[in-house]
Amino acid sequence: MIKLFKNLLASAAILTVSTTSFAGAVVPNPVAPTIAASSYILLDHDSGKVLAENASEERLPPASITKLMTSYVIANELEAGNIKLDDEVSISENAWRMIGSRSFIEVGTKVPVEALLRGMIIQSGNDAAVALAEHIAGSEEVFAQMMNQYAQQLGMVNTHFMNATGLPDPEHYTTARDIAIMSSALIRNFPEHYKWYSDKEFTYNGITQHNRNKLLWRDNSVDGLKTGHTEEAGFCLSASAKRDGMRLIAVVLGTRSENARAQEIQKLFNYGFRFFETHQLYAAGEKITESKVWKGDAKSIDLGLAEGFYVTVPRGQYKELEAISNLQQPMIAPITAGTELGEVEVRLGEEVITTQKLVALKDVEKGSWWHRLIDSILLLIWG
Secondary structure (H helix, E strand, C coil): CCCCCCEEEECCCCCEEEEECCCCCCCCCCCCCCCCCCEEEECCCCCCCCEEEEEEEEEEEHHHHHHHHHHHHHHHHHHHHCCCCCEECCCCCCCCCCCCCCCCCCCCCCCEEHHHHHHHHHHCCCHHHHHHHHHHCCHHHHHHHHHHHHHHCCCCCCCCCCCCCCCCCCCCEEEEEHHHHHHHHHHHCCCCHHHHHHEEEEEEEEEEEEEECHHHHHHCEEEEEEEEEECCCCEEEEEEEEECCCEEEEEEEEEEEEEHHHHHHHHHHHHHHHHHEEEECCCCCEEEEEEEECCCCCCCCECCCCCCCEEEEEEECCCHHEEEEEEEEEEEECCCCCEEEEEEEECCCCEEEEEEEEEEEECCEEECCHHHHHHHHHHHCCC
């Protein structure tokens, strides 16, 4: 972790804290490989750093990658207690008649939510997806509205869903970047739910089907997510891999075959893990610096981050990082924990890698009337 070693408190209004640290051999940092896909992106899960991309904001049909959002909605419903894994879902004729990949559920039967979820995630069952959508929202149309609402919450600005399956529709589209955002949110918010994405097969109704994500067999570091294919979309894949504590998410849309989508994702993973490294600089709630407080019942306040702070840099350049804290001045009580009071900026040379808000880690109440009077006089004198 970066050790902040220099504190400069100026009367002008800004406190700057900077540091440089860390060892490691510098390695070459070539450009990303050529990827045979209509659109792609490689994203670090923890830092959010994009390591490679092309046409990543182009709106394209996602095919069954859509089911990641279907799964995300269901995971939220489970967490909220609105449904349970052992709830029995009545299978409608509409769900039973779904075309494309299927879990082979039968009309008029009752199937547990868990079985439908696994069928949708592992087998990519369109019938299972529609059955779950109808169970949660009454109809697939209403469920699609829920999908779009969650997409907006996640910042998926170029996405619109019309169904729970990914079957073609002119108004059903997303982007490689939005899929990466959605994939990262699913992993972060629902790790127990995400574990099903690494299952290689699932048997239902006496029929065993294999996960279409070939990378689960080829690369032990890959543990999800979802494939997709229609004539319109081509062969698509969103995948995640974790090596030595570093997790990457790669998305390819519009490749030419099942093997091609796996090969192109593998290229991206090999590039990202070979030439980049991710480090946690600060944990959530960890003290980064402190500042004087005026008119308070304490002389100073600890400042840190509301969430963990990660950076991704070219391999071997971690030692070149510099952290600079810019704080609001003067800080006058009362101050509530969580109040934004500045920012910490991380630079690699002249490049700003990332910036995060610094917040108060504790409350500071008003001081006595005498203390407030003295501080008021001092502030007038010092400007």
